[in-house]
Amino acid sequence: MDFQEEEHITMLRDMIRKFVAKEVTSEMVAAWDEADQIPREMLVRIGELGLCGLTFGEEHGGFGRDIVAMTVAIEELAKPMMSLAGLYISAVCYGGMNIEASGSAAQKAEILPKVTEGKMCFAYGLSEPNVGADLPSVETRGELIGDKVIINGAKRWCSSADMADLIFVLLKSDPEGPRYNNLSFVLVPPNAKGVTTQRVKTMGSNGNGTCDVHFDNVEVPAENILGGPEFWNRGWEQLAGPALEAEKLEVPALALGVAEAAMTEAWQYAEEREQFGQKIGKFQSIRHMLADGKTKLQAARLMLYWCADLIANERPSAAESSMTKMFVTETCKEVVLTCQTVMGAYGYAEGFGMERYVRDILATTIFGGSTAIQLNNIANRYRLAKG
Numbered sequence: 001m002d003f004q005e006e007e008h009i010t011m012l013r014d015m016i017r018k019f020v021a022k023e024v025t026s027e028m029v030a031a032w033d034e035a036d037q038i039p040r041e042m043l044v045r046i047g048e049l050g051l052c053g054l055t056f057g058e059e060h061g062g063f064g065r066d067i068v069a070m071t072v073a074i075e076e077l078a079k080p081m082m083s084l085a086g087l088y089i090s091a092v093c094y095g096g097m098n099i100e101a102s103g104s105a106a107q108k109a110e111i112l113p114k115v116t117e118g119k120m121c122f123a124y125g126l127s128e129p130n131v132g133a134d135l136p137s138v139e140t141r142g143e144l145i146g147d148k149v150i151i152n153g154a155k156r157w158c159s160s161a162d163m164a165d166l167i168f169v170l171l172k173s174d175p176e177g178p179r180y181n182n183l184s185f186v187l188v189p190p191n192a193k194g195v196t197t198q199r200v201k202t203m204g205s206n207g208n209g210t211c212d213v214h215f216d217n218v219e220v221p222a223e224n225i226l227g228g229p230e231f232w233n234r235g236w237e238q239l240a241g242p243a244l245e246a247e248k249l250e251v252p253a254l255a256l257g258v259a260e261a262a263m264t265e266a267w268q269y270a271e272e273r274e275q276f277g278q279k280i281g282k283f284q285s286i287r288h289m290l291a292d293g294k295t296k297l298q299a300a301r302l303m304l305y306w307c308a309d310l311i312a313n314e315r316p317s318a319a320e321s322s323m324t325k326m327f328v329t330e331t332c333k334e335v336v337l338t339c340q341t342v343m344g345a346y347g348y349a350e351g352f353g354m355e356r357y358v359r360d361i362l363a364t365t366i367f368g369g370s371t372a373i374q375l376n377n378i379a380n381r382y383r384l385a386k387g
């Protein structure tokens with residue numbers, strides 16, 4: 001068992017840290033947070049660093065699938081701002097990884113080289129006004145008529161839908177068909193006729209603005225079915241396929257980056273702030289909070305990279321990835337709230353990173369499969385009898 005980070009991974013981490021230190025200022029982050037928008041140019045800059053080709057093979061214009069490197073990139077990009085890493089995920093995971101796993105030859109040839117350059121980003125249209133965790137019950141309807149798909153319905157919480165090039169839309173494609181075999185994924189450009197997007201404000205995750213998306217008789221070619229027309233009614237296997245395991249690493253990697261940033265800020269604050277004639281970091285209660293938080297972050301980090309290693313080596317990971325999603329996000333949420341406590345009122349005020357870390361971390365136990373859903377998954381995988 002070797003817990004040492006490989007040299008190329010440490011070099012990658014250092015490169016991203018230098019990039020962030022030089023090119024992402026706190027003023028920029030505050031402006032992106034306020035506007036709920038990150039300029040697309042940032043993705044191009046990240047592409048120039050060579051980070052966008054990390055999830056798919058050289059034969060498709062990538063740099064080879066390196067799941068540990070992808071996880072490091074998400075963690076490091078999330079430190080200055082969770083949504084910067086969210087933008088990266090929308091390109092390399094939603095786009096790169098899914099298109100390589102499930103796309104047709106034409107979709108791979110068209111899309112993947114642009115992903116590598118940071119010139120395409122994507123949105124995931126799964127959730128709906130009436131459908132959250134129970135995704136097989138989606139109501140958005142798709143009809144395959146000749147060589148066209150006609151779409152009617154609505155998606156909700158669709159992050160970055162209004163800035164994406166394509167939305168992966170999960171459709172009910174055969175309402176009379178058997179559950180799980182009656183769904184399809186279709187790639188829909190947000191500027192297609194009949195698509196309207198409207199921002200829905202959430203308390204955090206700013207920069208990846210969540211949208212309501214309406215589809216009113218939207219027509220796209222059948223080639224836009226993920227994998228091509230032969231994959232009609234096979235959307236569930238594409239959603240629950242190999243890319244899903246790696247996707248369960250994305251949100252915990254975001255959470256770890258945010259919690260590490262919160263710890264850095266709280267630690268520094270404890271060393272500077274004085275009360276009762278001494279630095280607050282000298283009070284035992286503050287020392288214990290920070291020491292306890294650091295320990296929990298170390299446990300979360302070990303679990304995240306253990307799981308990344310399992311997935312990278314294609315070892316069984318269905319229960320392990322749910323454990324990782326659940327444990328890392330819940331632990332990081334606890335640590336961020338502890339860090340906020342260390343900073344007193346300054347942890348609640350605008351102008352410090354902390355209030356944004358708190359807003360952002362709270363989303364991580366909800367999206368990407370809530371904590372309850374991960375716990376269900378773990379109990380099911382270990383065949384615990386259901387009530």
Ligand SMILES: Cc1cc2nc3c(=O)[nH]c(=O)nc-3n(C[C@H](O)[C@H](O)[C@H](O)COP(=O)(O)OP(=O)(O)OC[C@H]3O[C@@H](n4cnc5c(N)ncnc54)[C@H](O)[C@@H]3O)c2cc1C
Pocket residue numbers: 123124125126127131132133134156157158159160202204205210363366367368369370371372373376
């Ligand atoms: C900031 C943000 C960004 C998002 N971005 C996207 C996006 O880009 N694309 C997208 O498709 N969605 C997105 N979502 C939606 C997200 O994936 C859903 O919120 C999530 O799947 C949960 O669905 P829900 O909120 O409707 O909750 P529900 O499914 O209605 O669940 C409500 C509560 O019941 C619990 N629950 C539900 N079912 C069970 C069960 N079987 N057993 C035990 N407990 C259960 C849940 O854990 C939760 O606590 C985003 C959400 C947020 C907050």
